[in-house]
Amino acid sequence: xxxxxxxxxxxLLGFPGNGLIGTFTISYLISHLQMKLxxxxxxxxxxxxxxxxxxxxxxPIRIYRKDDIxxxxxxxxxxxEVAYEFVSSVAEFCRKNKIRKVIVPSGVDTQSTDSKDAxxxxxxxxxxxxxxxxxxxxxxxxxxxxxxxxxxVISIFRNYGIxxxxxxxxxxxxxxxxxxxxxxITSLAKVLQIQVDTKDIQKRxxxxxxxxxxxxxxxxxxxxxxxxxxxxxxxxxx
Amino acid sequence: MKKNIEFHNNHVFYFEDDLxxxxxxxxxxxxxxxSKWVLEFDLPLVDKKDISVFVDSxxxxxxxxxxxxxxxxxxxxxxYEYFKKSLTVPSxxxxxxxxxxxxxxxxxxxxxxxxxxTKIKIED
Numbered sequence: 001x002x003x004x005x006x007x008x009x010x011x012l013l014g015f016p017g018n019g020l021i022g023t024f025t026i027s028y029l030i031s032h033l034q035m036k037l038x039x040x041x042x043x044x045x046x047x048x049x050x051x052x053x054x055x056x057x058x059x060p061i062r063i064y065r066k067d068d069i070x071x072x073x074x075x076x077x078x079x080x081e082v083a084y085e086f087v088s089s090v091a092e093f094c095r096k097n098k099i100r101k102v103i104v105p106s107g108v109d110t111q112s113t114d115s116k117d118a119x120x121x122x123x124x125x126x127x128x129x130x131x132x133x134x135x136x137x138x139x140x141x142x143x144x145x146x147x148x149x150x151x152x153v154i155s156i157f158r159n160y161g162i163x164x165x166x167x168x169x170x171x172x173x174x175x176x177x178x179x180x181x182x183x184x185i186t187s188l189a190k191v192l193q194i195q196v197d198t199k200d201i202q203k204r205x206x207x208x209x210x211x212x213x214x215x216x217x218x219x220x221x222x223x224x225x226x227x228x229x230x231x232x233x234x235x236x237x238x
Numbered sequence: 239m240k241k242n243i244e245f246h247n248n249h250v251f252y253f254e255d256d257l258x259x260x261x262x263x264x265x266x267x268x269x270x271x272x273s274k275w276v277l278e279f280d281l282p283l284v285d286k287k288d289i290s291v292f293v294d295s296x297x298x299x300x301x302x303x304x305x306x307x308x309x310x311x312x313x314x315x316x317x318y319e320y321f322k323k324s325l326t327v328p329s330x331x332x333x334x335x336x337x338x339x340x341x342x343x344x345x346x347x348x349x350x351x352x353x354x355x356t357k358i359k360i361e362d
Contacts, residue, residue, distance in 0.1 A: 174265070175280040176280075206283040209343070213280075216265060
């Protein structure tokens with residue numbers, strides 16, 4: 001008797017945050033891998049927003065899939081009021097679909113303006129993912145404070161026992177940073193063991209910065225609503 | 239990337255972009271340090287030589303000509319040629335010592351604070 005091989009399903013999760021790294025990275029991967037739209041996530045407290053693309057009506061938070069890779073992307077900031085329910089619903093989705101690990105690209109403020117200093121730090125809730133991090137020469141996020149939706153994601157996935165890897169790429173926190181996203185995309189591709197060509201995004205960096213001003217501003221407005229932690233941990237990456 | 243771009247097209251006037259004058263409003267942020275304020279403007283698609291920074295009556299204004307016309311991807315009639323933004327300078331700034339630099343499409347303006355007050359002698 002042979003044991004049936006379990007699928008090694010992965011979820012990539014991207015939402016607006018520092019430098020819009022999560023949104024840029026997952027959006028690029030969805031397009032690059034030609035992932036198929038399979039559903040969306042709605043919540044009564046989310047602002048009533050829909051997009052129309054080539055006549056197709058799209059929700060702001062959508063689910064994509066290709067083979068064993070799932071992706072969830074939000075094109076609107078996750079408000080603090082809905083963050084817990086949103087992330088819990090994503091965790092339930094993972095359980096239901098037997099997703100074994102979740103990877104979330106995000107941004108971290110390093111105060112460096114030089115793109116040569118770009119780095120992706122890993123923060124894993126599971127030793128197997130920590131091993132992947134080190135195999136790909138990603139330093140561990142050693143100390144610092146994490147607030148907002150990122151913190152909710154880490155807490156909930158840890159509670160659900162679903163292995164999570166946060167990939168924090170250094171970026172400008174207050175401006176859209178597609179240049180840093182190129183580094184984030186490359187880091188994520190290494191983890192996923194896939195080839196990516198970032199020429200297209202590299203050519204459009206200036207345009208992407210202009211086009212994403214509104215989403216960046218809306219994201220900052222939402223982040224400012226987040227309660228600041230009582231104690232400030234020294235941010236060693238600054 | 240397209241979906242994000244569409245999102246912005248729907249909110250293109252959020253930043254008070256002036257379509258008639260073809261002016262975009264850039265993102266900016268300010269950080270306070272002990273001895274200075276640091277003001278940053280995101281100015282992609284701009285060359286250093288095409289940037290002007292003015293300070294007058296407590297208002298700082300940044301103007302920049304784009305290297306090429308910025309055209310809204312889905313609304314070709316929306317075309318922009320410039321960035322422009324004016325902000326109020328904090329009250330305790332030494333206007334004569336303001337400096338600026340432009341790296342990777344980001345303009346950083348350093349606004350040194352004026353040290354005011356009467357020196358207090360520390361007794362033995």
